[in-house]
Amino acid sequence: MAQDWVIHAEDLRKVYQMGAVEVNALAGVSCNIRRGEVVAIMGPSGSGKSTLMNILGCLDLPSSGKYVLDGEAVETLSDDQLADIRNRKVGFIFQSFNLLSRTTALANVELPLRYAGLVPNKKEQARAALEAVGLGDRMTHRPTELSGGQQQRVAIARALVNKPAIIMADEPTGNLDSKVGKEILDLLLALNREKGTTLIIVTHDAAIAAQTQRIIHLRDGLVEEMK
Amino acid sequence: MNIAQSIVEALETLNGNKLRSGLTILGIVIGVGAVIAMLAIGQGAQDTITGAISGIGTNLLFVSSGNQLQDVRNPKPLTLGDAQAIADPYAAPDVLAVAPLIQGRADITASGQTMSVSVTGTVPAYFAMQNYSLLEGDFLTQDNLQGNASAVVIGPGVADKLFDRRNGVVGETIRINGQPFRVVGILQSKGGGMFGSQDNQVIVPFTTAQTRLIHRSILNEVDQLFIQVVSAKAVPLATDEVKQILRQRHRTPVGMDDFTVFSQADFLSIATTVTGVFTIFLGGIAGISLLVGGIGIMNIMLVSVTERTREIGLRKALGARRRDILIQFLIESSMLSLIGGLIGILLGWFLGFIVGRIASASGNPFNPAISLNAILLATLFSAAVGLFFGIYPANRAAGLEPVEALRYE
Numbered sequence: 040m041a042q043d044w045v046i047h048a049e050d051l052r053k054v055y056q057m058g059a060v061e062v063n064a065l066a067g068v069s070c071n072i073r074r075g076e077v078v079a080i081m082g083p084s085g086s087g088k089s090t091l092m093n094i095l096g097c098l099d100l101p102s103s104g105k106y107v108l109d110g111e112a113v114e115t116l117s118d119d120q121l122a123d124i125r126n127r128k129v130g131f132i133f134q135s136f137n138l139l140s141r142t143t144a145l146a147n148v149e150l151p152l153r154y155a156g157l158v159p160n161k162k163e164q165a166r167a168a169l170e171a172v173g174l175g176d177r178m179t180h181r182p183t184e185l186s187g188g189q190q191q192r193v194a195i196a197r198a199l200v201n202k203p204a205i206i207m208a209d210e211p212t213g214n215l216d217s218k219v220g221k222e223i224l225d226l227l228l229a230l231n232r233e234k235g236t237t238l239i240i241v242t243h244d245a246a247i248a249a250q251t252q253r254i255i256h257l258r259d260g261l262v263e264e265m266k
Numbered sequence: 267m268n269i270a271q272s273i274v275e276a277l278e279t280l281n282g283n284k285l286r287s288g289l290t291i292l293g294i295v296i297g298v299g300a301v302i303a304m305l306a307i308g309q310g311a312q313d314t315i316t317g318a319i320s321g322i323g324t325n326l327l328f329v330s331s332g333n334q335l336q337d338v339r340n341p342k343p344l345t346l347g348d349a350q351a352i353a354d355p356y357a358a359p360d361v362l363a364v365a366p367l368i369q370g371r372a373d374i375t376a377s378g379q380t381m382s383v384s385v386t387g388t389v390p391a392y393f394a395m396q397n398y399s400l401l402e403g404d405f406l407t408q409d410n411l412q413g414n415a416s417a418v419v420i421g422p423g424v425a426d427k428l429f430d431r432r433n434g435v436v437g438e439t440i441r442i443n444g445q446p447f448r449v450v451g452i453l454q455s456k457g458g459g460m461f462g463s464q465d466n467q468v469i470v471p472f473t474t475a476q477t478r479l480i481h482r483s484i485l486n487e488v489d490q491l492f493i494q495v496v497s498a499k500a501v502p503l504a505t506d507e508v509k510q511i512l513r514q515r516h517r518t519p520v521g522m523d524d525f526t527v528f529s530q531a532d533f534l535s536i537a538t539t540v541t542g543v544f545t546i547f548l549g550g551i552a553g554i555s556l557l558v559g560g561i562g563i564m565n566i567m568l569v570s571v572t573e574r575t576r577e578i579g580l581r582k583a584l585g586a587r588r589r590d591i592l593i594q595f596l597i598e599s600s601m602l603s604l605i606g607g608l609i610g611i612l613l614g615w616f617l618g619f620i621v622g623r624i625a626s627a628s629g630n631p632f633n634p635a636i637s638l639n640a641i642l643l644a645t646l647f648s649a650a651v652g653l654f655f656g657i658y659p660a661n662r663a664a665g666l667e668p669v670e671a672l673r674y675e
Contacts (some may be wrong), residue, residue, distance in 0.1 A: 079655045082407060098668045126585020137580045137672075141282045142275075153271065154585040197584070 387475020
């Protein structure tokens, strides 16, 4: 049964110490996500959706609770092991693209491969990923020479290049106009259909959430409803 | 992550901020350049001084009155009698010749010019011991010595000052402390030596100096003895012979010599020690500027870490381990200092070259020598500076929490 879940989280809690006050960013979240599923995480600001995404993406560890990502129990891992999990299993897409401005699109896409250790044919894999997002002719351009939509495509290629189990997109269309935003979303959904990559999108936008298979609503650190 | 790739990436990053990287590198360039130049100048000075000492001859002994290592009561001065005893081939078979010396200062005048010079009274053997050669005329002779002659051999500096020429001065008369002396020879220039410039001296017969120019309270007192040994190998033997003779004549208690015998080797080792300390001192001062350059690296790396917090967060999100980030920043700081070190070596070499040219132009041939050791030392030291001052910023970068770093504005 557990093999079906690419993400299996039980009673995740995250407590931040803000001075003398304890803040419960997550107050016991449980959720399961199937391989190949497209899920949206929604909720007002302060509802804990960023915290949830950080924990699901292994950027942060929960204060308590159980989390199994693609068959690996995460909550006991060291920093370096977490880095390794992020590298192999998770692809991140950020609202503000987060590309390295000094290097070319190709080098940006190659970066996760370089942290992966001994990977053969890094350049070819990076090229293939860029071609998959439709930027085959922009490989040697720097991010400043690309439009917002193109930059986000580079970021998607970078997220894809290590063939991760899940892709985490934090407001992927937030910095783009609606037309380009739609193209990016279509690209992500197409990748999900073609490659079966699990896709988790954190968003405010109900129109985007409507195109996913399932929506997890968060409020005050708790799952409010799951559709 | 592959090191060669990391180096290329570090160079690209540094290239992305040319002015800042350039100024940081400049700090190291100046530091390393100063260290290299100072070591080269120190080494050059050492070579020049030891060369000058060796030039006097390696088979000489110098005897002076008094013990320079410990206090001795009532030291007896050296006398002509001591010199004659040492010259006795049966008592000291390894001694070839002895030259007693008496030295003082005197005013000399000629053609209305006056100058104050060092006057040495000695015997003809002294000229051979000192490797003096003549521009014209003759050295003092045995006849001059026995006849209390008013004859003088002058240095080229004296000829320049008094006569404004170096030719045809032989036969002129100069006055030493008001007494007329006939110039019999002019020495060739030897340049500055350990005992001051040898070009501004006059040499007169020992007997003449003793009776008419330099007054000593004790009969036949001499200031120094120059002793020529039969060969360089025999120097230790001759030293013992000389000590034996002087101990007997001065009736000194055991272990309380009231004289000091120096050999050429002693002078060489003293000079090497002195110039070595001098070099370390100069290098140390220059090293401070290298330290300041290192602090510059640390400063700029800290700024860079703060500026690139988001980048560090991103790299961590993409799977960079602590070690990857650490190495990335250490390579950047090492590149800064290594490039600075290489340029600094060139600068140091250039500075040494300039100093050498200036010294040559002012008449003191002097070759700043850049040794391979100095270059290795400077390169290693600058790379170490980069690593050392890079560790703290790199550690700070590597220790950033990915979530915090990604959120950083």
